[in-house]
Every structure is written in C-alpha cells, then in structure tokens.
Amino acid sequence: MSAGTALSHLALARPDLLRQASYVDGRWLAADAETVAVTNPATGQILAHVRRAGGTEARAATDAAHAALPGWRKRAAKDRAAILRRWFDLMVAHTEDLARLLTAEQGKPLAEAKGEIAYAASFLEWFGEEAKRVYGETIPGHRADARILVTRQPVGVVAAITPWNFPAAMITRKVGAALAAGCTVVLKPSELTPLSALALAVLAEEAGVPAGVLNILCGDAPAIGDAWMADARVRKLTFTGSTAVGKRLTAAAAGTMKRVSMELGGNAPFIVFDDADLDAAVDGAILAKFRNTGQTCVCANRLLVQDGIHDAFAQRLAARVAGLVVGDGLAGPTDQGPLINAEALAKVAGHVDDAVSHGATVLTGGHRLGDTGTFYSPTVLTGLTRTMRITREETFGPVAALHRFTTEAEAVALANDTAAGLAAYAYTRDLNRFVRVSEALDFGMVGINTAAISTEVAPFGGMKESGLGREGSRHGVEEYLDLKYLCLGTAP
Numbered sequence: 001m002s003a004g005t006a007l008s009h010l011a012l013a014r015p016d017l018l019r020q021a022s023y024v025d026g027r028w029l030a031a032d033a034e035t036v037a038v039t040n041p042a043t044g045q046i047l048a049h050v051r052r053a054g055g056t057e058a059r060a061a062t063d064a065a066h067a068a069l070p071g072w073r074k075r076a077a078k079d080r081a082a083i084l085r086r087w088f089d090l091m092v093a094h095t096e097d098l099a100r101l102l103t104a105e106q107g108k109p110l111a112e113a114k115g116e117i118a119y120a121a122s123f124l125e126w127f128g129e130e131a132k133r134v135y136g137e138t139i140p141g142h143r144a145d146a147r148i149l150v151t152r153q154p155v156g157v158v159a160a161i162t163p164w165n166f167p168a169a170m171i172t173r174k175v176g177a178a179l180a181a182g183c184t185v186v187l188k189p190s191e192l193t194p195l196s197a198l199a200l201a202v203l204a205e206e207a208g209v210p211a212g213v214l215n216i217l218c219g220d221a222p223a224i225g226d227a228w229m230a231d232a233r234v235r236k237l238t239f240t241g242s243t244a245v246g247k248r249l250t251a252a253a254a255g256t257m258k259r260v261s262m263e264l265g266g267n268a269p270f271i272v273f274d275d276a277d278l279d280a281a282v283d284g285a286i287l288a289k290f291r292n293t294g295q296t297c298v299c300a301n302r303l304l305v306q307d308g309i310h311d312a313f314a315q316r317l318a319a320r321v322a323g324l325v326v327g328d329g330l331a332g333p334t335d336q337g338p339l340i341n342a343e344a345l346a347k348v349a350g351h352v353d354d355a356v357s358h359g360a361t362v363l364t365g366g367h368r369l370g371d372t373g374t375f376y377s378p379t380v381l382t383g384l385t386r387t388m389r390i391t392r393e394e395t396f397g398p399v400a401a402l403h404r405f406t407t408e409a410e411a412v413a414l415a416n417d418t419a420a421g422l423a424a425y426a427y428t429r430d431l432n433r434f435v436r437v438s439e440a441l442d443f444g445m446v447g448i449n450t451a452a453i454s455t456e457v458a459p460f461g462g463m464k465e466s467g468l469g470r471e472g473s474r475h476g477v478e479e480y481l482d483l484k485y486l487c488l489g490t491a492p
Contacts, residue, residue, distance in 0.1 A: 009330070010104055012097045019198035020048045022057060022218060025064035026211025029057070036191050036218060041107040041338040042328035042373045050194050053219035058186070058227035061215035065157045065184040066233045068212030073154045073182035077131040080180060084128030087207035091121040091200070098168065098199055103329040105193045106167055107337035108292050110329040119454070120168040123176040123472070126456040130477045131180035147488040152481040154182035155259060156235035159228040161249070163240050164340055165295045167193035171200060173471045174238045175214060181480035183236070186228060187216045192340060194218035225249065232256045236480065239263070243420070243465050261469030261479050263297065263461060265394050266422035269415035270300035271437070273408070274308035276427035280449060282316050285400060288425055288451035290324060290378055293336050294398040295344070298423035298445070298453065301394055303402045304411050310404050317400060318363035318380040326375055336398060338374040345374040348397030351390040355381055355401065358388050386417070394420070408433065412440045421463035425451055
C-alpha cells in the first residue's frame, strides 16, 4: 500500500500527521535511506515506510538534545508548562486522527484508541502543572554558622525507549515528565508502531517545543540503544518493555552510571473470593483481561477463583467473552482487534495448546480467527495448573485462564508465586480481607474491586523483576530530577 493509498484508507482530516521520517533537531529526515515497513496487523497491508535510523542518527539526536539542554532547563517552569498545555490541547483537538493512526498500526479497537489518546494527553496536562511545583527545601543546620538548602535540577539528556502496545501513552508518560522537569529527550518508539510517535512530534512542534528538545528515531534498536548507552551525555534511560531487554539495558547503562527507570513485564493475578460481587468481578475480568486484546503489562494473566464461586464465575465470564466482537477497528465497532504480529499469535496459540494438552478445558474460543490478519478468538480456559506455560509465562493475549483455590492463604501464595510484581487485582466485600490481601500481595499496584487502575495522578510501576522507578504522579517527575545539597557557611 502506498502512502497515498494509506492516507485514503485512514481518512485523516490532517494528512500531515502521517510522517515517514525521523525527527532530529527540529528537522524531518526523509526516508531516502533504508526503511522500515509499518504494517496494519488487521489486514497485513503496509501503511508506510519509515526511515531506518542507526548509530549515526542516534549520535546526531544526542548532539541535538545536548545542545538544546541549557536553554530548555533555564526556561521558567511556567513557560515549559504552557508549552505542554498547548501540546495537550492539540492532542485533544486531533483525537480522531491520532486514534485512527493508532488503530491502523497497532490494531486496537477505535474506541480504545480514542481512550488511549485521552490518557496520553492527560500526562502532558498533569506534568505541565507539576513543572510549577518542583520544590526545594531547607534543613535546620548542623551547626550555628551553616545553612542547608536542597534543590532539584534536571537530570539532563534522557533516552526513552517505548513499546508498541500503547504507542501514544507510553511516550507522553515519559516525555511529559522529562520535559516538565527541564530535560531534553531522545526517543525510540517501537518499529512496529512509529506513526503515532511521529504524529505526536508534529503536534509538539506546533505547541512550541524547541528544536532539539524532543528527537525521535525509528530503526535499528541495538545500534540506537548501544549508541545511547555508551554516550556519557545521556544521563537517564527510561524503558518500557520485556524484562529480558530491560535487564540488558540496565547493565549497559551502568557503564556510564545512568539513572534508569524500568517498567517491565507482568504476570498479574486476578483473585475472586467467594464473597465477591459476581457481576462486578466478571466486568473487571473483561476489562483486565481483554482490553487491547490482552496485550497490556497489567493484564490479568492468572484468574484465581475460589471454590464456592468458581463455576458460576466461569460460566458467566465465558458467556460474556463469547459475545465479544472481533475485527478491524477501522472497519466498524469492535471489542477486540488483532494481535500485533504473527509471533504474538503463535505464542498465544502455543499457550492454549499446551494448556489443553495438560488437561485444561476450553469453555469458549481457543482458535485462530480467519486467514487475514492476526486475530485470535477471545478464550476462557478452566482447570489450569502451575505446570502449564500459561501459568508461568506472560501470555500477552486474549486468554482468560482460571485456577481454582480453596483458602485465602492459598490464593495469596499462588498470586505471589512469580518473579514479576507489577499489578494484581482482588475482588471481595470483606473489609478485613481487603486489608490483609492488599498488604500481602507483592505487587507495585493492587486494584481492589476494580480493574481500572491506570491514571496520570497515581504512581505506576512494579516490584521484583517488574522494574525500577515510577511513572505518573508527582513521583514520576522526581525520576527526572537530581537532588543537590547546598551547605552555606557564614563569615565569622
């Protein structure tokens, strides 16, 4: 599909939002070199060819960000906030176009894409406001002739690497905080979903983000990452992605002692106790498991259901899941889109096949849909055991795997039996159980009687091998600030 055909298919009110070039130092680097094809996972059609950047472009982006840093960090916080607010307003004004681009390259339903754009924009608004509240402090002196001041200053140039599952929100959650703090950014979005990132750059430029403050490259991930990790001018790395890649990047960042923020894989338990509100628990399971076709790091990967409610919950959940509408988000209303690519489809199918071969029962779904695209039927399995792959690995797909348990202690033990510690969910109407379970779960985020936990005002992040640091909230700004202690002596 040519760029012209893609534009016609997308029906953008602003065709200039579809860019196929890297963005460095306020300039668009045309795709006149090797390119990366961007494909619609629902149809298999090529949407665009984006320039494939490498180490040379990565160093040029760092040059630009380093040169722009002094001017940007000296800007009054109020000025930076005003620019972020204008960027927010532009995102809101162009929600439809941004959502259509996102659905085309990522596959999620159009309604979900619009929700992601609103969520992504919220980080620009929030962090812009927080820019004006980066406070210092005074500490009582340790002797009569000394005064102690503590200030916060920007870390410096930030390298941000973002994933394909939320190609707009994962960018603004990082870039909004970094720019609010006075840092400059070099960004590499996923090569599977670069169009959303480049469209955001168009609007950032319109909002007044100066040249060099935000730079975006798509292409050779190892070459770009190696260049940034080896460069001492890059003082901070923020990454969202797999645990394995996060560990490698953390090790590489240690060479120049960069600060790191890591938002890595999850294996979220979703616990339903006998005393839960059954309807609320089913609603929560649908949201926690099938949003974005199950491709979220906070997805409910293991549904732990107590004996007394297990069969009723399974039947009601299977009935709801069987009614989910699967299809191309640009072709009409859908509840679920395709998986991101053939590899993701194969992994989901492999998890289901392995579970069935070891005794699991399929209540609904359990198979690929159609010959075009990468669609997999929304699936509910029962009879899961701890030896199955789907229990031990993050599925990242539309499969609800139910495990039966008997006691509260057993549920907590099963939930915590993972190296991941990102998100967990529990449904109960017992206030005492709420306190006990929420404190016992070894996860950075816990939703009690709700699956809607993501918001710009709360700290997002995990424990154990799910990462380091937090995004969102005031804590998200602190990830991009260094503390400086000033000891002021007085003359005798």
